Amino acid sequence: MGGSSLLEVRGLTKYFPIEKGLLRRVVGHVRAVDHVSLSISKGRTLGLVGESGSGKTTLGRCVLRAIDLTAGEILFHHEGKTTDLAQLSRREMREFRKHLQMIFQDPYSSLDPRKTVFDIVSEPLRINRIAAGKALEDRVRTVLELVGLDVRYMKRFPHAFSGGQRQRIGIARALSINPQLIVCDEAVSALDVSVQAQILNLLKDLQADFDLTYLFIAHDLSVVEHVSDDVAVMYVGKLVEKAPTQELFKNPRHPYTEALLSAIPRPDPDRPLPETGGIEGELPDPANPPPGCYFHPRCPYAEQICREREPPLVEVGPGHTSACHFVDELELQGLED
């Protein structure tokens, strides 16, 4: 797997300073992403899940260098070369960014309302000076057709389009410069169910046709299960479990993953949410996390060691890692079909 990986993140860390007072003195740090390592093979999809405040969006932005990281490596393997994105200057990064694109959650606020569809979709091509004139127009036509938008609407403004069509515009824009990696941050969360299915199918088709690699960030576990080859679970800035998709859903090895799975409301009246049990409490404040394992205050299996020592991330099976002191003892419940 390592040989074919496109992206390898090692020890990625992002702390946001907490500033106080008139002089903006730094009084502490929010550990938004804390020593996270993961890799994605070329042409595959890694799903990244976690509740709000888990750091999944921050991780995605760090990978794109949309924000600077505090520490870590972002190794990008492409055309026989390895580039550490963390080491690139802003200028070098601008050049490199053609390989990495992003699709956002809100198709209403992520498109400039004063620009036409043509302007929006062609922008990455113009900025990177990849095409101009006739060639530029041809390329825009091609990607619009790819995402299923009528090319006659090229000169229209975003407000004339529905949510699903806007998301197609965002995808066309990301595709226009032939990127290697696309970070999809809650890319279908704002869409209606019937439209969401169209966009998920489109993303799958495009991946098959162009060997695209996706980092798919979402809170909806059924969507993540559908699109991902592997899934990583984050909790308060840390990676707590990662496994091939079926394995993670059927055979979770971290109590937090088990809790997440048990909380999914299934569209089946015969399989209601459990009346009792379930996970209590809320995510801790990432500026002031508890000692030991961050999950221990909510964990039904917590013991003394969990309150004192942070569990290491250990391999528990092929491609399956988990950070729990009792990973070998616990019998956790996965999802049944």
Add this chain to the structure above:
Amino acid sequence: MSDVVLEVKDLHTYFELEEGTLKAVNGVSFTIRKNRTLGIVGESGCGKSVTAQSIMRITPKKNSRINGQILLHHDSGLIDIARLDEDSDEMRDLRGRDIAMIFQEPMTAFSPVHTIGNQIMEALFVHGEKDKRAARNHIISLLDEVGIPAPERRIDEYSFQLSGGMRQRSMIAMAIVLNPRLLIADEPTTALDVTIQSQILRLLKRLQRDNGMAIMFITHDLGVIANMADDVAVMYLGKIVEYGASREIFKNPKHPYTKGLLRSIPKFGEKEGAHLATIKGTVPVPLDPPDACPFANRCGEFIAGKCDIRMPAAVQVAPGHSVNCVLYE
């Protein structure tokens, strides 16, 4: 005594816009009973929220028009909410005491400049409570009941000091402070994380068990509906296209739209690489809609000359299960 709490009959809520008449709710009827939950499910623009706002009479006064009957069953008889003045004392009395509502975004339901406790207490004072001490104790026990830790401290906090889940719990406390007989929940868990969502859903079920209130639960999330609703109304473009017991709707859906919705959600354990079934096109805006099946232009089983000329009547396909579709007429 009958256990009917609210009966909605042929409700129409129209908005007069410059572009034409937006028929947000276009002939909707249903009944809500004590101790039962009616789920209303549909995509954006189907009219599910406007239906709730019509019952509460909180649609914009200047351009909305409500027709039909919204009958609140009272010990003293029937009150037709649709015929009340939205600003009248009678309507104001009904809100909170008989019918209360919780929303998706609890941040906007609370004023940022008053404490949570004072805002919830206000309802008690408006409805006749005189004793401040007693009111405060009542609120503290209520906050405790909805699962807010350290309620004697939280009562003096402001909404922005609470997490999303705690804010939603506070809003539920505010809604149930007067023991309403009907609670309208409009996407109450949509903005919440899945673990918090399951806590809130469980809380609503427990409250219903304890005090027997009726719940009208509005959401686009079929998983949430399957967990909460006894009966389900599927709405599309201002109309109910299918209605029945929750099990019937999920196990034995009849309307092409209901079937399409259920097929388009990703299911666990599906074969890798499988495509999701989709519904073509997008939800249209109900601006001057033709008098025909609202789903006709997206339907895979569309029959020209039948589906596009009139609205199909409700057909009973099983006891309590009705569908509006020419395939079953």
